[in-house]
Amino acid sequence: MLKGHQSWVFNNRPMISATGVSGGPFEANGNLANDFDILHEDLWMGMDSYEKAQRVLLEEAVRTTLAKAKMEKEQIEFLFAGDLINQITPTSFAARTMQIPYFGLFGACSTSMEGLALASFVVNYQGARNVLTGASSHNAATEKQFRYPTEYGGQKPPTAQWTVTGAGVGLITQNVPGEHQPVTTSATIGRVIDMGLSDPFNMGGAMAPAAADTIMAHFRDMELDPSHYDLILTGDLGRIGQDTTFELLIKSGLKIERKLFQDCGLLLYKDDQPVQAGGSGAGCSATVLYGHILNQMKKGLYKRILVVATGALLSPLSFQQKESIPCIAHAVAIEMNEEGR
Amino acid sequence: MASKQKNMTPQQQKYQQLQQKHELKRPVLKNCIKAFWVGGLICVVGQAISYFYIYFFHFTEQNVGNPTVATMVFLSMLLTGFGVYDRLGQFAGAGSAVPVTGFGNAVISAAIEHRTEGFVLGVGGNMFKLAGSVILFGVFSAFVVALIKTLLGMWGVL
Amino acid sequence: MLAMFFWAFVVGGLICVIGQLLFDVAKLTPGHTLSLLVVAGAILDGFGLYEPLVDFAGAGATIPITSFGNSLVHGAMQDAEKHGLIGVLTGMFQVTSSGISAAIIFGFIGALIFKPKG
């Protein structure tokens, strides 16, 4: 149901009934290694190219999800997924393997929430019973396409971010009342915001206004106060973007507690890992949400959260042509299912 | 830069000021010191190699540059291939990018990276995607400089 | 000879500091920075300033990428003296060929034996 200007309310409360998360070696050394279902020692995942390795990550995440839900892939109606490599080929090729009817999404690093919002919408209105949604990224494949060869000795400034190697997939199903699982309750679709920043090594700064815009739109549309949520989680703003977003939100009059405002890119890695301003990539919000955060919700740490994934909609070509970086953010609200009803 | 600023809306300018405040500053002084040390050391290694060639081989100071550069590029290949040069580059910045080893690293890393696309389209096509601009501008500026010098010489100015 | 090592270190280090300042203060990409340094080397040689620096600092001046511009000009000028204007074209790579051919050859060998480590 449309509410306000750009938000949906999911009255039937679609349920995230299973998740699967895979990651690479760098994530295995990170803070949240325990929340990954599959961790690879080898950045190549035994494949002969990084793009294929990314495909493997997504396939594994899907397979794990299905195994946890005790479902066959024939029972899944749709797959909403995407990534940011070469016309989202890793995802499309994985979809070829899985043979699930497939919507390929591109929202850069916001893909995870774009997919979750759409999947929830479709399930909410009985467009499907079971939908998979997810996103993936691979550090080396992304570096290769957007920056320099991985072995090139370029110096990354402290504003740069580290692309996550990993894939996160969630299975969205019809609500089963009483089941102890997280459910999606609303979503806000963001506008493309461009504040004229053009430094590809400062994505956080470019994406912050988009995140702030979507968060403000969410509270306006839903007529809610930030205190409604136990946690507002941004996707991959990193240190700079998160601080900037927070200041923008405070200036706009929203009362948010700083410690309830967190970022996936900052949660994922340890302080001594050389990730500069934090993690990023389509897989960043997907792995952290579907792994760590949902686990914590099930443990009862959070009851209601708002996840805002941000994406920088640039291409290697556009920044070489001196275009600025347009950005987008999508928000999805997740709650624990009410028990014993 | 100035014209870029003018094209921005006041809102964009205001945001950028706000963003600047949070932007992590590059540690310029620290970076320069690191670049100085590493860059200097690479040159010392180069000097040692060139003395080695003068001493044991048939090279004079004038033409020892060729084998020295080739050796440095070879070392750069080893360091690049074993995944050391990118770490060094993150530490030293220009200190490892400006010496000829950095040029070698740019060529070699691109060649290794695009091996997955095959030897013709991948390695061949992408080898110079980073270093190509150095060759282009080097050759073109050298052409202009040499042309001017030669013409001035012919007209008897020099 | 020890003086040579010392000055190679200092001069080479200083050229790298110039590069670092172009990275950090002028916010140029490595590609822009290296192109600029090569052009600077060619122009310095045009004024006859690079050769004394090479005499003074040895590898400190020949190892940084600036020497690439310098030796391109040198090659062109050598042939220009022999063959006139056309020599500017033909002589260009005479002195520099080793760096580029080494990069190509070792680049290809590297692609044959190494995989990127990520």
Next chain:
Amino acid sequence: MVYIIRLMVIASMILMSSCNQVQTERDSQMALMKTTNPNPIVTEKNNGQDKVEDIEKKVSGFNEIYDVAVVKGKEATLVVYKVKHMQRFNMKKIEKDLNKTLEENYPKENFTVSSDYKIFLEAVRLIEKKKDGSYSDKQADKRLNEILKMTSDMK
């Protein structure tokens, strides 16, 4: 592992193909490091030893120069020198001045002047061999011509 082995094969091939001309000599080993100031020599017996010593004195008289080797052959005389480091910016000028001085003082001689370390090293090696008798006059003259050819190659 396979890569490392392949790499070692290539590296050893390169080393093997190039390491066959290594030759060690006694005092000339330090020729690049320290000031040697070897005694000048002539390749013709009883002819011009005074003159070369005179030449060496003249060259040593240059303030910027701190180490000189002179070898006089049948047709040409080789003068190699080292320049004080802080004067190395002016190498071209020093070479010109030196040439001029030598031409003026010894108009009959055919001089080759060089400041190249390699030439210096070879000159010192030649002088040593000549002195310990392993080179005859003829051999020394031949070697000198080879060195002279080396200097003309690099121009």
